[in-house]
Amino acid sequence: MVKPSGGSVDRLLKSPPPDLRVFVIFGPDSGLVRERAQALSRSIAGDPDDPFNVTRFTDEDIKADAAALADAMAAMSLMGGERLVRVRLSGDSAPVARWISEFEAGEMPAEGRLVVEAGNLTKASKLRKAAEDGKKSAAIACYEDNARDLIAIAEESFKTAGLALAADARHTLAGILEGDRELARSEIEKLILYKGFDGGEITLEDIAAISTESADAALDKVIDAALCGEIQEADLQYRRALESGTSPVAIVRALQRKIDQIERYHQLGGDQGALARSGAPRFGPPAQRFQAAARAWSRARIARAREIAFETERAIKRSGSPAEALAGETLLRLARAASPARAR
Template sequence: MVKTSPRDADARIARPDPSIKAYLIFGPDRGLVHERADALAQALVPDPNDPFAVTQMTEEDLKSDPACLSDAMAAMSLTGGARLVRVRLSGETGSGPILELVAALEKGQAQAEACLVVESGDLTPRGKLRKLFEPAKSAMAIACYADSAQSLADIATKMLAEEGLSLTSDARAAWLPRLEGDRAFARGEIEKLILFKGLKSQRKPGDDVVELGDVEMIAADQGDAALDAIIGPVLDGSLTVADSAYVRALGGGASAVGVLRALQRRLDQLGSVAAAGGDDTAMARSGAPRYGPQAAQFRGQMQIWRGRRLDAARQLAFDAERAVKRSASPADTLVGDLLLRLARGAARMRA
């Protein structure tokens, strides 16, 4: 298998090769890694959220039970459809069972009823995972590096156009450079701008042009004090402060969905920084605060929200987002329950 070039990555993900049984999606842009893994899951199984079709694992699972991966890959589908096993790594750590499985697949010594998708952070060319996946016939490695200015512009233009919005030239010039660094961060900022202007069904007629003043109002480097006042205490474990801030924000017109998006962005930032080494450079690339009390708070949150605990928090946030879209329950209540649950978890860790 020829190593997949960044230019061909999205096309290969959209139309998976049936002969490929294992994918390694890696790189410093963890937002893009996760986005491509999600897109691949959509292409491989009818419903990526079906627990009977998809098995989720972390490096901690592989460490505690090395045989669980081969068992999951060999298991037959209970519903008769395609199956998928997804594994999240922070690097090479815990990759032993993956290496053994792919090596066995290459030699024809293992059966794979499921397809394997592995997400990881930045990996060196000399690392064991890349050295095994890149030349393999039954596996594929896909690298995810920072978006170019043009690709970010394309993403922003497409997402805005879906809501009937367009950018003025000065707004484009001022805003797009602020999105560089991480795909998840960029998408979060684009969604923040869309929420600020209002969805297509919510806006007044004629209010469909994003001007410089609009992007300055929601600029990432200016921060959003109301959202920070909620997310910070939640991830610190300050239940009373978090609850009061959430109630005040809703009373001031904030959107529960906007709060949920802010929480997801912060969780993605914590994961991106940890995967990139956790130093000041990693924080800068993710858009996290680097100086003063906010930086100290972020570093404290990194100590609480990491590994399996961070993965669990991301899953809870995803479940809440799905419930908001599908449930008849009000979004304010669903998001509020999530915030309190995470705050309680953080409080227990700090005790």
């Protein structure tokens, strides 16, 4: 049974023990789940996107082919180096849990290593239980950072960039960073880019400046229109984003992040407090747009939206079809699906 916590998690991510073959990373902080999965994958395979040594699966892949995971884990590397299988799930998965149990019992071979990203698994989850009970598996929980943790991450990043955080700006920045780890890192990176790498102090004025004019504003217009069911507006904003040089892949990934945020908002109760804890906008028109999208995409429907977004990114990478067409069709598909839901 391996359930690392605190500093032992960072050590495991940097140097995973050779006897551990399976890693289930789960919890309510989806940004931290992704960050840790990426760091661990990089430690195992070097390049977490290596098409020869890394195989990826989603919920739908596993459901469509029950033997796919076992086949991928049994395959040997043809190019040398460590084989890695990455599975991204929206929640519990009986097939993946079953494979882990059979592997632990010596009934399944594992030539490579398995990294599973999951949602907020309960103690009764089959997947979590299989990882926690195994001797060759690790269950890594990802819970929300508190304000002190996030400010520490920010100040470490600023120090690396030759910057410092003004004392009177710490409280304001803590409020902005509150919520998902991935969203917090995005805000930190914006501040560093805004200040540059020439040294200096990050002030309240700097924080206000990046909050007022976000680099993600154009992406937000596209994604919000699609998820709110505004078909013509989504098409218009998508064309404008492409004309400004935004890549279709960046738009699809922004769509995935917003979908994750909406799901997390629902998981946290779907109330005013959930806005802050999910990292969603809390005031004014941005908050109203987010809540409108959340009403159109209930907790039951948002999982399907995620599958569509993942399918689109996979199709962009694998097919010869233009990325612009694939991403555009996905946005309009979601906008059409949200339109009648919004009307209700």
